[in-house]
Amino acid sequence: MTTCQEPTDQRSRLLAHSLCKVMVKDHYLRLIRAVQDGKPLAWCSSMGPTELLRAMGFEVFYPENRAAVIGAARLAEPAIVSAGGIGYAASACSYMTSDIGSARLGVDDFAQRLECPPIPQPDVLVVSSQQCREVIAWFEYYAERYQAPLVNLILPNQLEDIKPNHLDAGVKDYAQIIAQLEPIVGAKLDYSRLARTTGLARDAALLWRRCLLTSKRCPSPWSFSDQLTLMAPIVIMRGTSECVEFYARLLTELEAQSESQQQSSRIALYWEGMPIWGKLREHAEFLASMQTDIVASTYCQSWDFSALEPEDALRSSVAVYAGLFINHRDCWKLQFMEEMLSTYKPHGIVYMNARTCPHNSNTEFAFPHRLFAKTNLPYVVIHSDMNDLRCHNEPLFRTTLEAFIEQLRENQP
Amino acid sequence: MTDPNRPIIAIDLGSVYIKTVLLDDASVPILSAITPSGFDHQATASRELSALLEAAGLKRPEVFLVTTGFARRSIPANLVVSEIGAHSWGCKHCGLLHSAPLTIVDIGGQDTKLIRLDATGRRTGFEINSVCAAGTGAFLDELARRLTISSDDFQALSAQTSQGCNCGSVCTVFAMTRILDLLQQGTPVDQIIVGAYQSVVDRILELGRLEQQVVLSGGVVAVHPRLAKLLAQSTGLPVCIAPDSQLRGAIGAALYAKHQLAQGTNRSS
Numbered sequence A: 001m002t003t004c005q006e007p008t009d010q011r012s013r014l015l016a017h018s019l020c021k022v023m024v025k026d027h028y029l030r031l032i033r034a035v036q037d038g039k040p041l042a043w044c045s046s047m048g049p050t051e052l053l054r055a056m057g058f059e060v061f062y063p064e065n066r067a068a069v070i071g072a073a074r075l076a077e078p079a080i081v082s083a084g085g086i087g088y089a090a091s092a093c094s095y096m097t098s099d100i101g102s103a104r105l106g107v108d109d110f111a112q113r114l115e116c117p118p119i120p121q122p123d124v125l126v127v128s129s130q131q132c133r134e135v136i137a138w139f140e141y142y143a144e145r146y147q148a149p150l151v152n153l154i155l156p157n158q159l160e161d162i163k164p165n166h167l168d169a170g171v172k173d174y175a176q177i178i179a180q181l182e183p184i185v186g187a188k189l190d191y192s193r194l195a196r197t198t199g200l201a202r203d204a205a206l207l208w209r210r211c212l213l214t215s216k217r218c219p220s221p222w223s224f225s226d227q228l229t230l231m232a233p234i235v236i237m238r239g240t241s242e243c244v245e246f247y248a249r250l251l252t253e254l255e256a257q258s259e260s261q262q263q264s265s266r267i268a269l270y271w272e273g274m275p276i277w278g279k280l281r282e283h284a285e286f287l288a289s290m291q292t293d294i295v296a297s298t299y300c301q302s303w304d305f306s307a308l309e310p311e312d313a314l315r316s317s318v319a320v321y322a323g324l325f326i327n328h329r330d331c332w333k334l335q336f337m338e339e340m341l342s343t344y345k346p347h348g349i350v351y352m353n354a355r356t357c358p359h360n361s362n363t364e365f366a367f368p369h370r371l372f373a374k375t376n377l378p379y380v381v382i383h384s385d386m387n388d389l390r391c392h393n394e395p396l397f398r399t400t401l402e403a404f405i406e407q408l409r410e411n412q413p
Numbered sequence B: 001m002t003d004p005n006r007p008i009i010a011i012d013l014g015s016v017y018i019k020t021v022l023l024d025d026a027s028v029p030i031l032s033a034i035t036p037s038g039f040d041h042q043a044t045a046s047r048e049l050s051a052l053l054e055a056a057g058l059k060r061p062e063v064f065l066v067t068t069g070f071a072r073r074s075i076p077a078n079l080v081v082s083e084i085g086a087h088s089w090g091c092k093h094c095g096l097l098h099s100a101p102l103t104i105v106d107i108g109g110q111d112t113k114l115i116r117l118d119a120t121g122r123r124t125g126f127e128i129n130s131v132c133a134a135g136t137g138a139f140l141d142e143l144a145r146r147l148t149i150s151s152d153d154f155q156a157l158s159a160q161t162s163q164g165c166n167c168g169s170v171c172t173v174f175a176m177t178r179i180l181d182l183l184q185q186g187t188p189v190d191q192i193i194v195g196a197y198q199s200v201v202d203r204i205l206e207l208g209r210l211e212q213q214v215v216l217s218g219g220v221v222a223v224h225p226r227l228a229k230l231l232a233q234s235t236g237l238p239v240c241i242a243p244d245s246q247l248r249g250a251i252g253a254a255l256y257a258k259h260q261l262a263q264g265t266n267r268s269s
Helices: A016-036 A050-056 A063-072 A076-084 A094-105 A109-114 A133-146 A164-185 A191-216 A224-230 A232-236 A241-260 A277-289 A310-322 A330-344 A367-375 A394-410 B041-056 B083-092 B137-147 B151-158 B172-184 B189-207 B219-223 B226-235 B245-263
Strands: A041-044 A059-061 A124-128 A150-153 A267-272 A292-297 A348-354 A379-384 B008-013 B017-023 B029-036 B064-068 B102-107 B112-117 B123-128 B213-217 B239-241
Touching: A016 A059, A016 A109, A016 A224, A016 A232, A016 A241, A041 A050, A050 A059, A050 A164, A050 A191, A050 A310, A059 A063, A063 A076, A063 A094, A063 A109, A063 A133, A063 A232, A063 A277, A076 A094, A094 A133, A124 A133, A124 A164, A133 A150, A150 A164, A164 A310, A191 A224, A191 A232, A191 A241, A191 A292, A191 A310, A191 A330, A224 A232, A224 A277, A224 A292, A232 A241, A267 A330, A267 A394, A277 A292, A277 A394, A292 A330, A330 A367, A348 A367, A348 A394, A367 A379, A379 A394, A379 B123, A394 B083, A394 B123, B008 B041, B008 B083, B008 B245, B017 B041, B017 B245, B029 B041, B029 B245, B064 B083, B064 B245, B083 B102, B083 B112, B083 B123, B083 B213, B083 B245, B102 B189, B112 B189, B137 B151, B137 B172, B137 B189, B137 B219, B151 B189, B151 B219, B172 B189, B189 B226, B213 B226, B213 B245, B219 B226, B219 B245, B226 B239
Parallel strands: A041 A059, A041 A124, A124 A150, A267 A292, A267 A348, A348 A379, B008 B064, B102 B213, B213 B239
Antiparallel strands: B008 B017, B017 B029, B102 B112, B112 B123
16 A cells, blocks of 8 residues: 555665764864854855865855755744845845844754854855855845955856956956955965865865765665765865865765665656755655655755866866856856766756745746757756745645656656 | 456545546446545545445455545555646547647646647656646636635636636736726626636646647636637647546546556555
């Protein structure tokens, strides 16, 4: 009888999860101690120049990571409502409204979840312009709230290709922000240290990429939920040796897991768009019951910063951060997607239309139609949100995915 | 092994109605029922199943039960299929697939689905409306409630005019506000009803492209057949209503189960 979906995920839980949890907590505890001991703290956007900040002697904190944690804990809604009370619209980025609303409510869900003291106030806020307008508005809120300087790294955006003039302009802007940051930290940038943090970030990214590539095997040794959880170190700790060591261990575990698994007939999907943080575990179980894996995603791929070059740290940093998927024109994105589909060979694509993140949703400008015309790969669009679960309809989500998986199975040769 | 010749009962647990069918050996529904879902889908479906079994003189272990629809997992079944899969199977086996692609539009109580089949009946894609209920049966029900008219009156009034007013199609609440405004301006009710139908059609058109032959399925078109004419006018495509459209999902689920039994691929029971 099939009243409920049967739990059919035979993968053993990765040991890396326990290690990751401890590492993240230790990271924040160490960060807080360091700041209490007088080290300057920069709050930085997720695609900001973290290697530079570490090299300059800053501790680095990411409000976007905090927002994702709030979303995953399903604590976003009251915060979003609260942010609405001071003029941040419900249709605006729910990362931003979750985080600002939490701050306004004075509840520190993030610290409670991590079982650590509150994150200290920033000495400086560093935001890079290529992500979206929302992250700049978000950082402006904190700049006003904490009366902290806001440093804006201006990178070229909506690119087709990155050209030398883009790199030149980015390096010039780096020079300006370095000049703004040096007085805050009270020291000149040590370029050999920058090379070291850049090298560590590159090494971690290379390992992260290899971890992601293990999903080419069927079945994948890890789920999308695993990937999203275990990407925490590459998001918040890149540029550190601990991060490199973590991904070396994870890769070893994934390869061992992969070798121990028997081949099986599963449906493989590509996920394009933001994750639905508050539904990670639920959806992992649901997909497992459908003998389906999300083998690759643009989101997880976006932290592949393996093009960083320690010997040309600033220039390669411009290339990497301006070269994000989100910062390219659709013609480039289509080509990127074709390469991803060729690498991971999914049976179909799931496009996530995040209601409050149109900038990172590729569903509104006929992108799925255009990619289908090039690849003939079936796709489906789901409507939800990364943090605001009021925009998520679980029965509709399940019906959509079930019907899509049925279709893919029926059409298999 | 499951006996491939077991009688098949299908239950479509829709958001508004529960539909049950029993297929004979020739895949023809010999018994069927349609009843309001109520608030307890599980209880209603169990009751309907018992009634159907009794009417057919069968016991539960003798039949192969397949479920579909919004609450498809609320009762134990031998097989479960999504309503998109069920309507695909139901429509491709009702004599409407003629060597050309087919688009099925299932207007349900709470969502609308657009399903594409190729000329061989293979499902090639589908779309479902997003979170808002605009363009679904819920929108028409809400309008009938506001106008305090029955579904039959709704249909009869719409036949009185070919002219519809613009009610909007983006959001049910916005459309209702617009309709109240139109009523206050003295717009005749029949024009408002046709306008509401047109807004349902507009939502269908926004969902995605329609292939050569269009078939409307589901319960809403059984009550509001004018939608087929308006969709044909808007698209210039041949549009028809599936036979037994309200039961089409249940029939399709049963046909899917029959296929699975014949293939010996079901893994349950």
